[in-house]
Amino acid sequence: MMNIFSVEFILTSFLIFVRVSSVLMTAPFFGSEFFPAQIKLFFAVVLTVLLYPIIPLQGAYIPADATLIELVIAIVQEIMVGITMGLVGQIVFGGVQLGGQFISIKVGLGFANIVDPLTQDQSALVTQLFTTFGVILFLAINGEHMYIQALHRSFELVPVGEVYPHQTVPPFMEFAGQIFIIGVQLAAPFIIVLFLLDLSFAIFARIMPRANVFFIALPLKVLIGMTMVLVVTPNLPVVFGQYFEQLFEMLGEVLQALGPS
Numbered sequence: 001m002m003n004i005f006s007v008e009f010i011l012t013s014f015l016i017f018v019r020v021s022s023v024l025m026t027a028p029f030f031g032s033e034f035f036p037a038q039i040k041l042f043f044a045v046v047l048t049v050l051l052y053p054i055i056p057l058q059g060a061y062i063p064a065d066a067t068l069i070e071l072v073i074a075i076v077q078e079i080m081v082g083i084t085m086g087l088v089g090q091i092v093f094g095g096v097q098l099g100g101q102f103i104s105i106k107v108g109l110g111f112a113n114i115v116d117p118l119t120q121d122q123s124a125l126v127t128q129l130f131t132t133f134g135v136i137l138f139l140a141i142n143g144e145h146m147y148i149q150a151l152h153r154s155f156e157l158v159p160v161g162e163v164y165p166h167q168t169v170p171p172f173m174e175f176a177g178q179i180f181i182i183g184v185q186l187a188a189p190f191i192i193v194l195f196l197l198d199l200s201f202a203i204f205a206r207i208m209p210r211a212n213v214f215f216i217a218l219p220l221k222v223l224i225g226m227t228m229v230l231v232v233t234p235n236l237p238v239v240f241g242q243y244f245e246q247l248f249e250m251l252g253e254v255l256q257a258l259g260p261s
Helices: 007-026 037-054 068-107 125-140 143-157 165-176 178-207 213-258
Strands: 113-115 122-124
Touching: 007 037, 007 068, 007 143, 037 143, 068 122, 068 125, 068 143, 068 165, 068 178, 068 213, 122 125, 125 143, 125 213, 143 213, 165 178, 165 213, 178 213
Parallel strands: none
Antiparallel strands: 113 122
């Protein structure tokens, strides 16, 4: 049993804390601006203390005679592991936000922005609706528990001091494309229906050139768009559930790539 007052114990505990805090600063829900930084750091300390006894640390101890450069490299590696884990989850929510932005623009509500309590940024109405719904469903399926489990598993797949970040570039670039794919999938029904509506108005404008098409089109597009939102919303739990399953699959692949091959 290692002495808790030894330099090796302190350095290893600090590196574990760095990875845990990096995940909590960037992961979905945990990394939201709704929680003050002090709360996140406190939770990171508590989580580090809880995880330390069950983390496999064979060969992962940092030697007391490690140089400053070696220690800085180890810290940067742990930060990269934590940020990578957090960004994988943000890919899904980024796709949801992109889909909401597409829908808002097509419906004609792209100018109607309100402050998002999760990010403290202004976002379109439909974007905030989808994001809030996604966070609620993420919590409903115990996504935060799964993230903590993934954090624990990360120390098995990626031991402290044995990080290979260059191996994650190909899979992460592939996963980044999911942002656009998810956004288009969510917005596809709205894009198709509203495109047909715009086409109908174009034909109507050719038939009746003196009619004020723009005066008629905008409120009708908003009405049809909001009706479609009401129709689509009951099906969002199934769709978002599939996205979250994909999220944790991507998280496992990234951790496999980060660790020793």
